[in-house]
Amino acid sequence: MDIPKENFSDWYNAVIKEAELCDLRYNIKGFVVIMPNAADVISRMYRLYEDALERKGHRKSYFPALISEKNLEAEKEHVEGFAPEVFWVTKAGNNELEEKMIMRPTSETAMYPMYSLWINGRCDLPLKIYQSCQVWRYETKATKPLIRGREFYWIEAHNVFADEAGVLAQVKEDMETTEEMIHQSFGVPFIFFQRPQWDKFAGAVNTYAADTMMPDGKALQLPSTHNLGTNFAKVFNVKYMDDDGEEKLGWQTCYGPCISRIFAAIVSIHGDNKGIILPFHLANVQVVITPILRKEGADEVISFAQTITEQLSKKYKVVADFTENTPGFKYNFWELNGAAIRVEIGARDIESRKAVVVRRDTREKEFVPFEDLPKRIGEIGEEMNKSLREKADEWFATMLKEADTLEELKSAVENGGGFVKVPFCTDELEGESCAEKIKEECAANIRGSRYGVNEKPSGKKCIVCGKDATTYQYAARQY
Numbered sequence: 001m002d003i004p005k006e007n008f009s010d011w012y013n014a015v016i017k018e019a020e021l022c023d024l025r026y027n028i029k030g031f032v033v034i035m036p037n038a039a040d041v042i043s044r045m046y047r048l049y050e051d052a053l054e055r056k057g058h059r060k061s062y063f064p065a066l067i068s069e070k071n072l073e074a075e076k077e078h079v080e081g082f083a084p085e086v087f088w089v090t091k092a093g094n095n096e097l098e099e100k101m102i103m104r105p106t107s108e109t110a111m112y113p114m115y116s117l118w119i120n121g122r123c124d125l126p127l128k129i130y131q132s133c134q135v136w137r138y139e140t141k142a143t144k145p146l147i148r149g150r151e152f153y154w155i156e157a158h159n160v161f162a163d164e165a166g167v168l169a170q171v172k173e174d175m176e177t178t179e180e181m182i183h184q185s186f187g188v189p190f191i192f193f194q195r196p197q198w199d200k201f202a203g204a205v206n207t208y209a210a211d212t213m214m215p216d217g218k219a220l221q222l223p224s225t226h227n228l229g230t231n232f233a234k235v236f237n238v239k240y241m242d243d244d245g246e247e248k249l250g251w252q253t254c255y256g257p258c259i260s261r262i263f264a265a266i267v268s269i270h271g272d273n274k275g276i277i278l279p280f281h282l283a284n285v286q287v288v289i290t291p292i293l294r295k296e297g298a299d300e301v302i303s304f305a306q307t308i309t310e311q312l313s314k315k316y317k318v319v320a321d322f323t324e325n326t327p328g329f330k331y332n333f334w335e336l337n338g339a340a341i342r343v344e345i346g347a348r349d350i351e352s353r354k355a356v357v358v359r360r361d362t363r364e365k366e367f368v369p370f371e372d373l374p375k376r377i378g379e380i381g382e383e384m385n386k387s388l389r390e391k392a393d394e395w396f397a398t399m400l401k402e403a404d405t406l407e408e409l410k411s412a413v414e415n416g417g418g419f420v421k422v423p424f425c426t427d428e429l430e431g432e433s434c435a436e437k438i439k440e441e442c443a444a445n446i447r448g449s450r451y452g453v454n455e456k457p458s459g460k461k462c463i464v465c466g467k468d469a470t471t472y473q474y475a476a477r478q479y
């Protein structure tokens with residue numbers, strides 16, 4: 001890596017290429033090939049996330065990738081929101097299709113008509129189903145691999161409850177799952193914002209989105225969870241016979257963690273000038289053994305390194321680098337690729353019965369007796385996870401700013417960016433014109449109010465129109 005992380009955009013592109021995460025040479029614009037170095041990590045993230053959802057009562061399904069035009073058009077707001085970005089299928093073989101189809105941009109309109117067939121009585125609720133799949137959206141803005149493209153890999157969970165209380169509890173559970181996975185497990189900090197009414201998911205009552213901050217001060221949306229109320233249930237006839245003999249509408253939520261994008265956030269937030277750094281449990285290579293080979297005693301070093309490799313492989317993902325490259329070359333290569341812990345073994349180490357152990361994040365060295373290696377590596381892995389998370393949290397805290405005037409807001413987003421808290425007239429639809437003004441003047445977007453934090457402005461004026469402020473909203477530049 002020749003590019004410092006301060007030049008984030010160039011650094012990111014270089015890391016994607018040099019660490020062989022994606023190949024951008026695929027010949028359809030906005031579509032990239034995810035290579036094994038990234039795909040293996042993404043698979044691990046999927047497994048962890050799916051386990052977390054299943055522990056909370058979700059069950060897996062696979063729905064078709066194609067949705068009929070009729071389904072898409074059933075929910076008015078939903079179709080308005082998504083129609084501009086769907087890919088259409090209009091021809092099959094030599095035949096023009098009588099009924100056009102779309103490639104799913106999200107699966108409400110694929111799943112809910114089926115839910116209507118599956119749900120009869122109250123005993124069928126709650127219904128909690130998810131699928132792990134690709135979705136396609138015709139993104140017209142500039143694309144960036146894994147951050148914004150026309151195809152992405154996500155999980156979508158779609159739930160039905162008997163009443164609104166079920167919906168509110170599910171939204172809370174989704175937020176807890178987000179904390180458990182993205183913050184605690186992956187070490188990525190975020191804030192849950194309640195999106196203003198003009199920016200909610202098409203067809204939802206309310207949208208809550210977890211936004212993280214990228215190193216260049218621009219916000220990146222991670223999972224969002226949506227209270228759909230009974231909006232979709234009315235359209236798709238998702239009803240149940242209640243115990244009192246009355247037919248009632250189902251109350252719905254959906255939740256969409258985009259795994260490929262969360263991977264991009266992990267790479268961006270934890271990485272450094274040397275390359276990628278991954279939490280220990282996500283790393284493709286948890287331990288890389290680098291034998292230091294000199295002319296004399298090379299055979300002994302190799303055989304000893306093989307023994308250690310075998311031993312550690314019982315517990316960890318281990319690679320031994322027996323290539324003839326110089327130690328310096330090997331260190332750089334494995335640091336670039338995010339190998340979590342390096343174990344160096346040379347002739348002198350065999351004599352002293354200790355290995356040099358170097359962790360990827362701090363590059364601190366320690367000498368560990370051979371017999372302690374299996375245990376100590378696990379401990380270092382945990383220390384690494386904790387300190388990656390803490391370091392990210394500390395940095396994230398410095399990205400929270402405040403402004404009372406448009407000039408202050410502009411200066412904050414132009415100097416390092418971040419989330420800027422501003423007094424604002426309203427998060428109802430009427431507030432959109434003030435949000436537009438912020439976009440024009442500061443190139444920043446209103447992300448919403450901070451969920452679960454009780455902060456109401458008193459005696460403050462809207463940063464744009466000067467009316468009495470009723471809410472604090474957070475503005476940021478965004479991906």
Ligand SMILES: [Zn+2]
Pocket residue numbers: 424425426431434462463464465466467
């Ligand atoms: Zn205003």
